[in-house]
Amino acid sequence: MEKDKFITILQELYDWNPKLRSKEKELLGLIKTLADSRPDTQFDEQFAADLKKDLLSHRILLDDDEGLEEKFNLFNFNYMRKKLYFGLGAVALCGVAFLFILINKQPGSEVSWNPKESFSNYDQFVKTEPGAFGSLAKLNQAESQELTASNLQAGGDTVTTNRNNETVVSSASAPIRGMGGDRVDYLKMILPMHSFEYIYVGEPLELSEEEALVYRRLKGDGSLSHQFDSLFAGKKIGPLDLQNFSGLQANSISFNENKPFGYSMSIDFKEESIYIGQNWSYWQHEINNCGGDQACFDSYRLKIEDVLSDEELIAIADKFLSDKKINHDSYDEAQIDNFWRLNYEASQDKDNYYIPEEISVIYPLKIDGQKVYDQGGDFMGLRVNVNLRHKLVSGVSNLNTARFETSKYILETDAEKIIGAALKNGSRFYYTDDIEKVSLELGAPSKALVRYWRYENNTSEELLVPALIFPVNNPPASYYGSRYITIPLVKEMLEEIINNNSGGDIGIMPLVR
Amino acid sequence: MSDHYSELKLALSAKNGDQAAFGTLYNIYIRKIYDFVYFKTLNKEIAEDLSSQVFLKALKYISSFKGDNFSAWLYTIARHTVIDHYRLNKDYKQIEDCWDLADWGDLSADTEIKLLMEKVHQAMKKLSAADRELLTLRLWSDLPFKEIALILRKKEPAAKMAFSRSLERLRKEMQPLLSLIFLLLWKKINL
Numbered sequence: 001m002e003k004d005k006f007i008t009i010l011q012e013l014y015d016w017n018p019k020l021r022s023k024e025k026e027l028l029g030l031i032k033t034l035a036d037s038r039p040d041t042q043f044d045e046q047f048a049a050d051l052k053k054d055l056l057s058h059r060i061l062l063d064d065d066e067g068l069e070e071k072f073n074l075f076n077f078n079y080m081r082k083k084l085y086f087g088l089g090a091v092a093l094c095g096v097a098f099l100f101i102l103i104n105k106q107p108g109s110e111v112s113w114n115p116k117e118s119f120s121n122y123d124q125f126v127k128t129e130p131g132a133f134g135s136l137a138k139l140n141q142a143e144s145q146e147l148t149a150s151n152l153q154a155g156g157d158t159v160t161t162n163r164n165n166e167t168v169v170s171s172a173s174a175p176i177r178g179m180g181g182d183r184v185d186y187l188k189m190i191l192p193m194h195s196f197e198y199i200y201v202g203e204p205l206e207l208s209e210e211e212a213l214v215y216r217r218l219k220g221d222g223s224l225s226h227q228f229d230s231l232f233a234g235k236k237i238g239p240l241d242l243q244n245f246s247g248l249q250a251n252s253i254s255f256n257e258n259k260p261f262g263y264s265m266s267i268d269f270k271e272e273s274i275y276i277g278q279n280w281s282y283w284q285h286e287i288n289n290c291g292g293d294q295a296c297f298d299s300y301r302l303k304i305e306d307v308l309s310d311e312e313l314i315a316i317a318d319k320f321l322s323d324k325k326i327n328h329d330s331y332d333e334a335q336i337d338n339f340w341r342l343n344y345e346a347s348q349d350k351d352n353y354y355i356p357e358e359i360s361v362i363y364p365l366k367i368d369g370q371k372v373y374d375q376g377g378d379f380m381g382l383r384v385n386v387n388l389r390h391k392l393v394s395g396v397s398n399l400n401t402a403r404f405e406t407s408k409y410i411l412e413t414d415a416e417k418i419i420g421a422a423l424k425n426g427s428r429f430y431y432t433d434d435i436e437k438v439s440l441e442l443g444a445p446s447k448a449l450v451r452y453w454r455y456e457n458n459t460s461e462e463l464l465v466p467a468l469i470f471p472v473n474n475p476p477a478s479y480y481g482s483r484y485i486t487i488p489l490v491k492e493m494l495e496e497i498i499n500n501n502s503g504g505d506i507g508i509m510p511l512v513r
Numbered sequence: 514m515s516d517h518y519s520e521l522k523l524a525l526s527a528k529n530g531d532q533a534a535f536g537t538l539y540n541i542y543i544r545k546i547y548d549f550v551y552f553k554t555l556n557k558e559i560a561e562d563l564s565s566q567v568f569l570k571a572l573k574y575i576s577s578f579k580g581d582n583f584s585a586w587l588y589t590i591a592r593h594t595v596i597d598h599y600r601l602n603k604d605y606k607q608i609e610d611c612w613d614l615a616d617w618g619d620l621s622a623d624t625e626i627k628l629l630m631e632k633v634h635q636a637m638k639k640l641s642a643a644d645r646e647l648l649t650l651r652l653w654s655d656l657p658f659k660e661i662a663l664i665l666r667k668k669e670p671a672a673k674m675a676f677s678r679s680l681e682r683l684r685k686e687m688q689p690l691l692s693l694i695f696l697l698l699w700k701k702i703n704l
Contacts, residue, residue: 009651012658016673030684031652037633038653041551047561048543055539055568056532264530277530287522297519340579354581357525385529394529 006031126218132407133216133463137496139452139488198423198485201473202444205415207489211408214490215367215449215464218403225250225269258282261392272401278387278394302355304344306388310336317361317384320393330402331363331382332371358385358394367402367464372449377469377484380451404464411466411489421497422470422487441473442485450486465490524583527575535575538583539568545654546591552649553595563598567591585663588656592664636686644679651676 009031013020020027222229228250234243242248254266262279290296308316314334321328337360347353363382365372372380380398387394412418422442445468454461470485488494520541526534546567551560570590578586637645650661662672 005655013673013677016670017677020677026684027680030680030687033633033687034637034648034683035652037637039552039555039634041548041560042557043544043547043551044557044561048547051543051561051565051568052536052539055572056536280526280529280531280533285526297522354521358529 006035126403126405128405128407130211130408132405133214133461135492136214136409136452136463136465136488136490137492139454139463139465139493197438198440198442198472200419200423200470201441202470205418205445205468207411207413207415207418209411209489210413211410212466212489213368213406214409214466215404215406217462217464218405219272219401219462220270222249222269224272224401228253228269260284261390272403274396274399276396276399283394284390302357302388304350304353304355307355307359308386308388308391310338312391313359313361313386316386316391317393320384320396326396326399328363328382328399330366332366334361334363334384335379336360337362337383355388357389358387360385365398365402367404367449370447370449372451372464373467373469373484373486374451375486377450377471377486409465410491412491412494417494417498418468418487418489421494422468422485425485425487425497438476440475442470443473445470445487447489450488452488465493520583521581524575524578524586528578530576535572538587542584542587543568546587549588549591549650549654550595552653553646554598559598563594564591567594570594582660582663584656585660588660588664633687636683639686640679640682643675644682647672647676647679648683 006028010020010024010027013027226249229248232242233248236242249269251270252266252268254264256279257263257265258279260282261284262282264277264279266275266277267273268275287297287300290300313336317334320326340356340359344350344353344355361384362379363384364379365381374380382399383395383397384393385395385397386392422445448467448469449464450467450469452463452465454463466489468487468489470487472483472485475483487497520538523534523538527538543564547560547564550563550567551557554560554563567587567590571587574590637648640648646665647661650656650664651658656664658669658672658676661667661676662669665672667675
């Protein structure tokens with residue numbers, strides 16, 4: 001067996017360079033010696049078992065979102081695990097309490113809690129003084145700092161992504177994702193590297209607006225959970241007497257629909273966000289019965305002709321929202337996330353390309369009539385996943401409250417500065433490898449709100465900032481990077497980009513942003 | 514069913530919230546990732562902490578997994594987690610693994626082999642971190658060149674070339690030991 005491994009390695013090397021055959025004896029000796037010198041890694045099975053147990057619970061724990069990156073930065077898993085246990089205890093407490101309520105609910109009595117009503121308070125805006133959110137200059141930096149912690153770096157150097165709040169139960173942070181995939185999605189792909197620079201080819205900019213509103217999302221003040229809190233406060237649940245605890249507040253709650261093609265629903269009170277997903281046990285997964293049968297497995301692979309048209313996908317999503325009476329008044333007309341098609345179209349081997357089982361329908365978020373984008377220039381909004389195999393909605397995410405504070409901030413009106421920042425932002429990376437240099441054209445921008453994150457004191461704030469979004473006009477087929485460059489119009493943020501490179505760090509990274 | 518394809522299915526199931534699928538992927542990869550991290554840190558506690566972080570990150574970000582190679586995706590997270598670890602530690606900002614700092618423990622019960630292994634590790638220490646990474650990924654983690662190329666963001670032929678060159682550099686470092694290596698190999702083969 002081991003011998004086969006060495007022969008395979010040698011053969012691979014010969015395939016690359018046949019001349020190496022002349023050194024076979026020496027190579028074999030080296031390879032074998034090196035392979036044999038593999039150290040004992042002292043792997044501890046108990047550690048693995050404990051970690052697995054923690055991890056699978058952690059999926060729930062993420063709801064409390066005390067800043068996962070913070071925990072990572074501590075580099076102390078023991079510390080992390082202690083926090084996990086506290087969190088697990090809290091979650092268990094909520095779960096037990098809810099069970100108690102369900103079990104003891106009298107017929108005809110009514111739980112005075114109405115998530116639909118609570119989550120339908122859209123378009124609430126609270127005006128505040130100009131500049132009330134403090135300096136926004138560091139928002140660009142927050143982006144790059146979070147990335148360092150959020151694990152995805154290219155060549156070990158800092159790259160940028162937003163703090164991704166990827167939906168589902170696991171994410172307590174606002175789970176809004178950009179249409180076409182967030183930057184973090186790009187980053188998670190292993191991609192070819194190119195050097196590229198941007199050239200502005202759009203019309204001259206005319207910017208006359210000297211100030212505009214910045215929006216800060218309001219959430220997690222307990223207004224959604226308080227009715228639920230009172231239901232179990234002071235109750236005795238088995239051996240647990242909640243009278244002995246104080247200040248109890250529900251963080252999240254989940255429900256399962258136990259029927260064929262039923263759903264799981266999770267409501268995060270802290271982030272004021274709802275997630276609906278498959279109740280996995282009740283969905284058919286025939287492919288799981290294939291065992292090791294490759295032919296069986298292949299027979300279940302979707303083909304490109306299995307992909308529904310955009311109209312069909314939207315109709316399925318619309319019907320689901322309508323049937324379930326899910327209010328989505330704050331969202332714009334549906335669009336399809338066809339990000340996967342970019343890769344499919346670029347693929348050389350389309351027959352073997354993996355066709356996704358689900359496609360997302362996005363209902364872009366609109367605030368004060370303005371569409372909202374992420375920093376990658378992709379739509380943010382309500383995401384409804386449609387399962388192509390069953391032609392059913394399999395998940396809904398980013399169904400959030402939309403309560404905001406607003407505050408006026410001074411905007412930059414110097415077009416030259418803004419375009420300069422866009423070019424710098426786009427061209428901020430260089431590469432050490434000998435790689436192809438590509439010029440990319442930036443077209444005329446459109447104005448929109450762009451979401452930024454600010455992290456302070458272990459809390460995250462979502463800020464929507466007026467910005468310009470420059471489209472990349474001529475991406476080559478091999479280009480996997482963002483199709484847009486977003487530049488904030490708030491003067492202090494722009495100054496920060498121009499003066500401190502905060503939005504335009506020179507770094508080494510792949511062709512993805 | 515190929516491993517790659519079944520893992521992809523598991524990853525996509527996990528992406529859709531199937532914890533059992535994530536658990537299966539965890540079972541497949543925990544040892545591999547732990548070992549990979551250990552090869553770079555040579556410390557059990559650090560390897561446990563960092564591999565824990567790797568899987569926490571994987572769990573957090575699995576919902577946005579869009580690649581077609583879960584293994585490479587996970588190893589990439591692991592690789593950057595280790596790099597982060599050293600870069601965030603101001604004392605070790607310039608290093609990407611800790612071979613220079615490591616104190617090798619028991620390598621083998623066989624004295625002769627142990628001596629040789631120590632020499633090999635001495636030679637490995639003289640290589641660059643990049644060389645060591647390539648050699649250990651292929652020979653200790655048993656990853657194919659195709660996957661190594663994805664993790665290191667190289668093309669496959671470039672990964673092979675780099676591996677070959679790393680081997681060559683190791684060979685130079687180990688030149689004085691080659692006769693001993695062949696002797697041991699000969700003995701082992703004839704046992």
